[in-house]
Amino acid sequence: MLASLAPPLLDWLPRQRWFAGKGSPVTGLAPVTAVDLLPLGPPGGAPGLLHLLVRARQPGTGSDDCYQLLLGVRHVLPPRLAPALVGRPDGGPLRGLAVYEALADPRLAGLLLERLRVPGRLGPLRFAREPHTDLPAGLAPRLLGVEQSNSSVVYGDSYILKLFRRVGPGVNPDLELPRALARTGCARVPAPAAWFEAEPPGATEPMTLGVLQPFLAGSADGWRLALDALAAGDGFTAAARALGQATAEVHRALAAALPTVDLDPPRLERIAAAMRRRLDVTAEAVPALRPYRDALRAAYDELTRPPGPGRPRRAQRIHGDLHLGQALRTAADGRWSLIDFEGEPARPLAERRRPQPVEQDVAGMLRSFDYAAAVGRAGTEWAPRAREAYCDGYAAAHRDPREDGPLLVAQETDKAVYEVLYEARHRPDWLPVPLSAIRRLAERADGVRRP
Numbered sequence: 389m390l391a392s393l394a395p396p397l398l399d400w401l402p403r404q405r406w407f408a409g410k411g412s413p414v415t416g417l418a419p420v421t422a423v424d425l426l427p428l429g430p431p432g433g434a435p436g437l438l439h440l441l442v443r444a445r446q447p448g449t450g451s452d453d454c455y456q457l458l459l460g461v462r463h464v465l466p467p468r469l470a471p472a473l474v475g476r477p478d479g480g481p482l483r484g485l486a487v488y489e490a491l492a493d494p495r496l497a498g499l500l501l502e503r504l505r506v507p508g509r510l511g512p513l514r515f516a517r518e519p520h521t522d523l524p525a526g527l528a529p530r531l532l533g534v535e536q537s538n539s540s541v542v543y544g545d546s547y548i549l550k551l552f553r554r555v556g557p558g559v560n561p562d563l564e565l566p567r568a569l570a571r572t573g574c575a576r577v578p579a580p581a582a583w584f585e586a587e588p589p590g591a592t593e594p595m596t597l598g599v600l601q602p603f604l605a606g607s608a609d610g611w612r613l614a615l616d617a618l619a620a621g622d623g624f625t626a627a628a629r630a631l632g633q634a635t636a637e638v639h640r641a642l643a644a645a646l647p648t649v650d651l652d653p654p655r656l657e658r659i660a661a662a663m664r665r666r667l668d669v670t671a672e673a674v675p676a677l678r679p680y681r682d683a684l685r686a687a688y689d690e691l692t693r694p695p696g697p698g699r700p701r702r703a704q705r706i707h708g709d710l711h712l713g714q715a716l717r718t719a720a721d722g723r724w725s726l727i728d729f730e731g732e733p734a735r736p737l738a739e740r741r742r743p744q745p746v747e748q749d750v751a752g753m754l755r756s757f758d759y760a761a762a763v764g765r766a767g768t769e770w771a772p773r774a775r776e777a778y779c780d781g782y783a784a785a786h787r788d789p790r791e792d793g794p795l796l797v798a799q800e801t802d803k804a805v806y807e808v809l810y811e812a813r814h815r816p817d818w819l820p821v822p823l824s825a826i827r828r829l830a831e832r833a834d835g836v837r838r839p
C-alpha cells in the first residue's frame with residue numbers, strides 16, 4: 389500500500405510544521421506499521437482511517453526518524469476538507485482515492501476517542517486508560533490550529549489528545565512525568581486519562597503515540613498573556629512570580645516521585661561536553677553563531693569548576709523545554725499549570741529522560757521572558773524584572789536558582805544555542821532574537837575570561 393502512497397507523502401511530509409528533519413531531503417519512506425483503524429466504505433459510505441508509522445530516509449543525517457501519520461481516505465473529498473488533502477495515489481489499492489490528514493475530519497478524530505475509551509489491542513497498537521476516569525462518548529472534536537511540534541485534538545472542551553509526530557522506542561516523558569506527578573497528588577499538571585502506543589515487530593520497547601488529558605478550558609498560555617500585558621503596558625511581575633512558584637512546586641514533586649542523582653565532576657563534565665557539542669553542531673549549521681563560539685565555550689568551562697562550599701549540585705527529572713508557551717493560566721482562579729513534558733523535541737529520547745539540573749528549566753523560562761520582550765518590543769526593564777520575579781517566586785517555594793550562577797548561565801547559554809538552531813530551521817525571521825542573547829552572553833563570558 390505504501391508504494392502508491394509514497395510519492396504524495398514524500399511531497400507532503402517535509403512541509404508539515406511538525407516534521408523534524410527540515411534541512412535535509414527525504415529520499416524515501418519505509419513502512420514500520422500500518423493499521424486500518426476504519427476500513428473505507430462504499431462511495432457515499434464511511435471514510436477510511438489508516439494509521440501509519442513510517443521511517444523517513446534522510447541520508448547523511450545519521451538517523452532515519454519515524455513519524456506517526458493518521459490518514460483519512462475518501463472517494464470524494466468534501467470542499468471543507470480540501471486543505472487537508474495529502475494527494476491521490478495513482479496506483480495500488482488507493483488509486484484515485486483522496487488521502488488526507490485525518491485529524492481535520494471530525495468523524496475520524498471522533499473515532500480515535502472511541503478507541504481510547506475502550507482499552508485493548510489492535511495489531512501493533514495498544515490503547516490504555518486510567519481505570520477510574522470517566523470518558524464520555526460523543527464529545528465533538530476540533531483540531532487545534534496552532535503551529536506546534538505535534539498535533540492536538542480537543543474533545544468538547546473536556547479533553548485534549550496530543551498525537552506525537554516523531555516517535556521512537558521508550559515511554560515519552562509527556563506521558564511518564566504527568567503520570568508520576570499525578571501519583572504524588574501534584575495538581576499543577578493535567579493528569580493523563582488515556583493513551584496509546586505501538587509495539588512494532590521486533591521492537592524492544594513500546595513507542596508512545598498519543599496522550600489524552602483534561603483540557604483546561606478558559607485558560608491562556610503564558611506567551612499570549614505576556615504579549616497581551618506588554619501591549620497593554622501592564623506589568624507581568626506578579627504573574628512571573630506565581631509562575632516561578634508553580635515551577636518550583638512541580639520540580640519538588642518530580643524530585644519526590646523519581647530518582648535524583650548527585651552532579652559529581654564526571655557528570656558535570658559530560659553535561660559540559662554535550663553543551664560544547666551542541667554549540668559546534670549549531671555553529672556549523674548557522675554561520676552567524678561562529679564569531680561567538682570561543683566566548684560561549686568559556687561559560688561551559690566555568691560549569692566544570694567546583695562550586696562554592698555548601699552548594700551541592702543535584703540532577704533530577706525536569707520539564708526539559710520550559711517556556712512561556714508551556715504554562716497555562718486559568719482565568720477563573722489565576723492558577724498556573726505546566727504542560728508538554730516531552731522535552732526538547734530535537735534531542736534523543738534517552739537523553740531527554742536523563743536527570744538534569746532544575747536550572748535547565750529555569751533558564752528556559754528566563755529565555756522566554758527575553759523572547760517576549762523582543763517580540764512585544766518592551767523597554768529594557770521588562771525582561772530583567774520578569775526574570776527576577778520568576779526567580780523570587782521559585783526561591784520562595786524551593787531554593788534560589790540564582791545561587792549557582794555558573795550553572796544557570798551555562799544552561800541559559802545552551803538554551804540560546806538551541807534556539808538559534810530552532811529558529812534557523814523553523815522561523816528564520818526570528819533568528820535575531822536568540823542571536824541578541826548570544827551576543828550578550830558572549831560579552832559576559834568574555835568579561836569572565838578577561839577580568
Ligand SMILES: Nc1ncnc2c1ncn2[C@@H]1O[C@H](COP(=O)(O)OP(=O)(O)O)[C@@H](O)[C@H]1O
Binds near residue numbers: 534538539540578
Ligand atoms: N491540558 C490542556 N488544556 C488546555 N490547552 C492545552 C492543554 N494541553 C495543551 N494545550 C494547548 O495545546 C497546545 C499544544 O500543546 P503542547 O503539549 O505544547 O504540544 P506541542 O508539543 O505540539 O507543542 C498548547 O500550546 C496549548 O495551547
Ligand SMILES: O=P(O)(O)O[C@H]1O[C@H](CO)[C@@H](O[C@H]2O[C@H](CO)[C@@H](O)[C@H](O)[C@H]2O)[C@H](O)[C@H]1O
Binds near residue numbers: 711760
Ligand atoms: O513546540 P514546542 O512548544 O515543543 O517548543 C518548540 O517551539 C517553541 C516555539 O513555539 C520554541 O520556543 C521558543 O520560542 C518561544 C516563542 O514562540 C519562546 O517563548 C521560547 O523561549 C523559545 O525557546 C521551543 O524552544 C521549541 O522547542
